[in-house]
Amino acid sequence: xxxxxVKPIPVPQGVDVQIGDGNSVKVIGPKxxxxxxxxxKVSIVQEDGVLRVERPNDQREIKALHGLTRxxxxxxxxxxxxxxxxxxEILGVGYxxxxxxxxxxxxxxxxxxxxxVAPDGVTYAVEGNNRVxxxxxxxxxxxxxxxxxxxVRPPEPYKGKGIRYAGEVVRRKAGKAGKAx
Numbered sequence: 438x439x440x441x442x443v444k445p446i447p448v449p450q451g452v453d454v455q456i457g458d459g460n461s462v463k464v465i466g467p468k469x470x471x472x473x474x475x476x477x478k479v480s481i482v483q484e485d486g487v488l489r490v491e492r493p494n495d496q497r498e499i500k501a502l503h504g505l506t507r508x509x510x511x512x513x514x515x516x517x518x519x520x521x522x523x524x525x526e527i528l529g530v531g532y533x534x535x536x537x538x539x540x541x542x543x544x545x546x547x548x549x550x551x552x553x554v555a556p557d558g559v560t561y562a563v564e565g566n567n568r569v570x571x572x573x574x575x576x577x578x579x580x581x582x583x584x585x586x587x588x589v590r591p592p593e594p595y596k597g598k599g600i601r602y603a604g605e606v607v608r609r610k611a612g613k614a615g616k617a618x
Contacts, residue, residue: 439492442503446488446511449518454488454510456481462510466517469558469574475509476502488514516574523583525569526605529598532590533566541569545590545600553589556582568603 448454452466460481463472475481479502482489490507492499515521527534527545535542541561543551555561559573559582569586573579583602592599594610601607 439504442507464513468517471513479506512576521576521579522572524603527567534563534569
């Protein structure tokens with residue numbers, strides 16, 4: 438039995454979940470609304486403030502979809518109630534970030550500034566000049582945008598300079614061994 442798939446999804450007060458035909462799920466909450474088409478191979482049952490995902494049999498594909506579907510719905514419910522945030526740190530001499538309206542401007546060692554535009558539903562926040570927070574209600578979009586920012590200058594293993602997730606550990610390498618005598 439799937440450990441994740443069998444867990445019920447609590448629906449908090451103020452959140453409305455609508456399940457349409459073809460397993461289209463729409464979740465409306467205080468922070469916004471999300472909708473997604475999910476697989477019809479599993480069924481979604483809503484009863485007295487709790488959502489459950491049930492599977493018809495124990496085929497390998499169905500078992501995989503069971504946990505996936507439950508996780509996707511739970512992410513939608515959490516997103517419209519609390520939202521998601523990914524924090525990034527910028528390390529390096531002269532490396533910094535700034536906001537210019539809705540644009541994120543990064544100075545990370547290139548001959549030019551890198552300007553990034555936030556996709557719909559995502560906001561940037563800059564603390565100091567070396568911390569960036571990416572926030573939104575859709576977990577997938579927030580994660581992709583944080584990865585896109587990190588991809589501008591990923592952390593390098595020798596000095597550790599670059600953009601990294603908050604709390605990310607970068608394995609460091611030794612530099613040159615030097616000339617042997």
